[in-house]
Amino acid sequence: MKEKTNLPVGEEAIRLKGWWRAHRFLLLRRLSQGFFLLLFLLGPWFGLWWVAGTLAGSRTFGLLPLTDPLVLAQSLAAGHWPELTALIGAAIVVMAYLLIGGRVYCSWVCPINPVTDAAHWLHVRLGLQKGWQPKRHTRLWLLGTVLAVSALTGSIAWEAINPITMLQRGLVFGMGFAWALVALVFLFDLLVSRRGWCGHLCPVGAFYGLLGTHSLLRVSAAGRAACDDCMDCFAVCPENQVIAPALRGKDGETPLILSPDCTNCGRCVDVCSVDVFAFTHRFDSHIDAPSSPPERSRHSAA
Template sequence: MQITSQQHLFASKRSWIQHHKWLLLRRISQLSIFCLFMSGPWFDLWIIKGNLSSSLTLDTLPLSDPFIVTQSLFAGQLLTSVTLTGALIVTLFYIFAGGRVYCSWLCPVNIATDASSWLRKKFRIKSSSLFARNTRYWLLFTAFVMAMITGTLSWELINPVTLVQRGLISGLWISAAIMFAIFLFDLFISRNAWCGHLCPVGAFYSLLGRLGFIRVSAHNRANCNDCMDCFAVCPEEQVIKPALRGTDQLISPVILDINCTNCGRCIDVCNKSVFKFTHRFNHNTYVNKPLNQEPSQ
């Protein structure tokens, strides 16, 4: 008989909060960032001016989205030193925290895609993607080529992520419509169809986080009992296997794949405390017994 994650939760001594700690922290992060941007228009409290593409915090700290700045450079636009400084600060942050932290801790679209992923599991919707996972890198390349040919940020006119972010802050219904479209797309086309296969913003941040310092490690992989809960919940499940199934000390337990979003859900759901946040150079494991079984698909 197959044991569900819900049954694992009841069998475990950990509370619901402990099982959802990183998920809750991510939702708090996403909502706090939204509230910080909205405190100006709503309450005339201008902590941050602008949006996720370009902002000024406390009239002092410039932050610019390096994806948009890179498109501007491809478009041959002249950028101010403030914009370039803002992009450098953000880039250094993601090199430290992991590039796709943008996806799991900031991007509002992630709330819609997590919801469809949850519903797919609940209703056992099995459709699979028509797109290869590297399609997002081709779309990223296309965005840069479009900028070069047109001399403008033409991709940004149709970029769903930018449209959602700007729409949320300016209260436009287009935001809700695009989020709902991505939600339906993920629900019926394939699990993580948008973020895991198509989104060039996520692809850009994956590349940016290639040297990401903060990483998840399957440091206690000898304790794994093959329940598969982590594979079921991970938005990029292909990243787990190399670290979890390492059969000797030479194979690092650290998840170094650039597509890991540092969302922490594998840490949340694992009743055997296999995973933890650490840094990319911590290759230590607990007693490292061989784990030869292949995960069932």
Template structure:
């Protein structure tokens, strides 16, 4: 539970700081997940939103551009989809849906019924950029449940609640890890960044007893193809660095580690 608790602390603290900035004028973290400022100085912008604005042909403000580069550098170092597990509020809802789905054993009744490729998120990502350039607006930002929910949490829930309920019901009854694992283009964008990131999870096949608990809890099981076979880092960008595999591993075979770009990994 260690990483789960830390992640929830991180997610709730970030939203609380945004809320505090709006409600009480705090200066620690102002704005929202699309565009913020830390201590009124360091800008942080959503690099995917900046990319859409760029494709839309609009002028990107210098502050926003710098903020996008700061965020990009941050997530290359920390891990692209660390945004998903440690920052994004939707993740709390989708992980809850996944947990309830497991408890109710819903998957058993749906075996083979709903098959959608996880690559859909990359197709949606490309489509959003094409649509941005055709219509001259940041296409996904209009519909983004992440923006709707974050704004709702900071400024007062309204349509944000409906969005959360829809995503929860979809993930619970229709498709396991439906939104985050299949459709969210922002998660797809951070997956692409995550391929280069410094912090990784490493699997030690020598101590692994092949209980497969890590695969049971992992929201992106394909990234754990090496489990019980090879001692390798989880290098696929889809890993959300959630640490769930580390939390459940009783063999101490999963650990966070810093990637050595020069060293060839032992097999």
């Protein structure tokens, strides 16, 4: 085992790149999540109705409609034809996530993400076991179940228990039962299943993952020849199964992370001290030539 592997995750990146570059996408995500949440709270809290509604459906400055396409899909499954503004709002959202990646919603917008990230941080700090890990396709089954229940009940079923919506409503009207749902998500990730909610169960994440299957924005391991096997990227990635095909690909295989499970959170870019990863587009499949022999080769030669 390499000596660097024993260092705390990200410490080498902080030493070589500086604290900001080793945390920039994490901090930008927190700012983004806070910004979007604040937009919806400006009206109820301060009377500034720049955005009216919730992440399920809103109107910005009284003009721009935005509709969660999963809410629209449930409405259609329930047999309710939405108004034209809802269709336009859903089309705008769909086009945006087709470009930037569906699960960008999960890592840059969803207010539950900081809750699950906090649970994961505490899980690691306490040294808890990985716990029960449902199959990743479980969330697809739950997504299908949500649509089926909507069709059977004639309602937008998921919104009745959606932790995202409940959190927003709770911050406006008082948390009440919403606290219990958010706490259950936190405790599930902390005590039952590490990264279980977002990675294995959430039907919203499943839907946006399908939406972003062919998205333009991608993370690339173009500098994979410089990889020194520190494993920090695997440690911080919320969907670390997506890394290996790009990072360990053979000559001629794409360095792009093409899995729809990737959330484009940028943490692999942050913590890599040798700058293996970078954001790019899905048509950029170039691979950087190594500037010096990678560390693992030098150890092998020894």
